[in-house]
Amino acid sequence: MNFKRALRVWQRNAxxxxxxxxxxxxxxxxxxxxxxxxxxxxxxxxxxEINGLTYLQFIAPGIVMSSAMYAACYECTYGTYVRMEYQKTFDAILATPILFEEVIMGELLWGTTKSLIYGTIILIVMLFFGLVNNFEVLLLLFYLIFCGLIFSSLSLIATALVPGIESFNYFYTLFLTPLFLFSGIFFPLEEMPSLLKSVFQFNPLFHLVNISRTLFYVGINGFVLYESIYLILFLLFIMPLPFLLLKRRYLL
Amino acid sequence: MYAVVGKSLTKYYKNLKALDSVTFSISAGECFGFLGANGAGKTTLMSMIYGFIMPTSGEIEVLGKKLQKSNLPEIKAKIGVVPQDNNLDPDLSVLENLLVYSRYFDIRKKDAFNRAKNLLKFVGLYEWSNANVRKLSGGMKRKLIFIRGLINDPDLLILDEPTTGLDPRSRKQIWNLIESLKHSGKTIILTTHYMEEAEKLCDKIAMMNKGKILLIDTPENLSIKFGGNLEKVYFEMTED
Known part of the structure; x- marks a missing residue:
């Protein structure tokens, strides 16, 4: 994998x-x-109020994260699928010195960039609402990149597995919507039955929302670092999958 | 000196045999044609030459090097590919299509711009530089894909059915382009299912049928050997 060549693919999308x-x-x-x-x-x-925050304050940090999540997902499902299957952009690129895994890395980094762009825009809006009183919220940009890498990877996995473009409906309705609703954006998950609560511990968005809310109103602390460990492990586990699965779909 | 050498190349798609022990060698500077009906295995073979498809078995040597993953980018940098399908970027203009493509080869922006300009003039598309590619006719798109394959000044040019689906005038124009490239010393490989095209442009012809090469010879020898035109030879060879 040559990073510079992967960036050429990113640059095309940009x-x-x-x-x-x-x-x-x-x-x-x-x-x-x-x-x-x-x-x-x-x-x-x-x-x-919830945990000492007004409801507007409570949901704002989560909305920043979920908009970053959806930006990466739209890009790496519909966007990537159209480039791969309809526009034959992958075919065109693969006739040049660029290798297949570099194309996928380019797509992944582009999806991540979309997360960063849209998450930042929403964050700026929240600043205008006067909801943030904490300079350390700028660390959130780093976590928007995390969010982008995770959800671009998950979306590329979906792209590798769908039989056709209509099937993304399943990914959105059965996978992303529950992740979005049960992420602690709109209500604290502590009140949920313990079985559900332990299931949604696996939800990466839940941990990203926790981090976002802490950075909004408290700042960086041990909890943020603890949550980061889960995200790093999650990312390391899923990131190889889009490369393997898309290769299998595309090149065989 | 050979530009491409294939040794017993075989390719299976699941249980389907697309290429069956194909062996050939193409000299540098030659225009080499693969002639065959749809489904003869021509595109599979072309894709193998630029490393898009790996053979199930057999070996392939391109521009003096055995093709393998480690040297693929280096080899692909010297190849120009003109694919059968239109895979231009529909959201970009004519010029942008060439410039974006040149970046994949790491060509400097200024050089790429000059090269694109010259190539657009070469095929008469210069006035269309800023037009969206969706606005182009089929023949113009073909020409743009053609010069996109030349943006890296390749040593080896692969033309996969360069004139399929074109009207007679556009076909003539593409033929003229190929003729003028032949004089530049590039090795050209083309696939076609038009005998006339193979006869007119190629120094050597390989006839393919059902994943096999039936014979390789010059157009003149084929005519002498079979005492007729190529079309007749082709139909005789490919009879079921």
């Missing part, structure tokens, strides 16, 4: 995005904002 972002940026921006406003202000009117 060039296309630079031309087209005006037509797609709104989609990724408004959806999390609708959740934030509808639930934060609407539902927030009925909820006094």
């Amino acid at each position: 060039t296309v995005y630079k031309k087209l972002y005006r037509s797609s940026i709104a989609l990724n921006f408004f959806e999390p904002m609708f959740y934030f406003l509808a639930l934060g202000i609407g539902l927030g009117g009925f909820i006094k």
Whole structure:
């Protein structure tokens, strides 16, 4: 694996995005904002506070993370699939010095970049709402990259496994939606039945949301580092899979 | 000096045998044609030459080196590929397609720009530089894919059915391009299912059928040997 050649693939996606972002940026921006406003202000009117935070304050850090998650997922499911199967972009690139795993690495890094872009935009909005009073929240940028790597990898695994583009509905409805709803963004998972609680301990978004909330209102501490260990292990475990599975799908 | 040597190349897709012990050698500077019907194994063979498909068994040598994963980028840097399918970037302009492609070869921006400009002039697409590729006709797209394969000034050019689906005028233009490249000393490999095309352009022809090479010879020798035109030879050879 040559990193520079992987970056050429990343650069191709960035060039296309630079031309087209005006037509797609709104989609990724408004959806999390609708959740934030509808639930934060609407539902927030009925909820006094959670763990000493207003409801708006409670959900804001999670909305930053989940928008980063969805940005990586859209990119590495639909985006990658179209490049691979319909536009034959992979075929074109593989006729040049670039190798297959470098194409996949380029896709993974591009999905991660999308997480960073959209997570940052939402974070800036939260700053405007005056929800953050903590300089250490800037460390969140590092965790947006983490979020991007994890969810780009999971999405590329889905891309390797789907029989057709329609099947991504299963990935979104049966996999991502539960991860999103049971991540502790909207309510603390402590109140859940203990079986469910232990299941959702595996949810990487749960740990990312924990980190985000801590960085928002407390700052870096031992808890953030402890949660990071889980994320590192999770990432190390899943990151080889997209390379193996996509190779099997594409080259055989 | 050989540009490409294939030794008993065999390829299975699951249980389907796409290539059956194919052996050939292509001299540097030659225009070598693989002639055969759809499904004869031509594209599989082309994909093997630029390392996209690995043979199930057999060996392949490209530009003096045995093809293996460790030297694949180095070898691919000297090859130009013009694929059968349109895989241009539909969201980019004509010029951007060439520039983005040149980056994969690590060509410096300024050099790439000059090269792209010259190539666009070479095929008469210069006025279309800033047009979106979706706006191009089939023939123009073909020409753009053709010059994209030349952006790295390759020693070996692989043309997979360069004129399939083109109208007679566009086909003539592509033929002229190939003719002019032949004089530049590049090795050219092309696949086709048009006898006329193989006869007109190629120094040597390999006839393929069902994953096998039936014979390899010059167009002149084939005519003498079989006392007729190539079309007749082809139909005789490929009879079921």
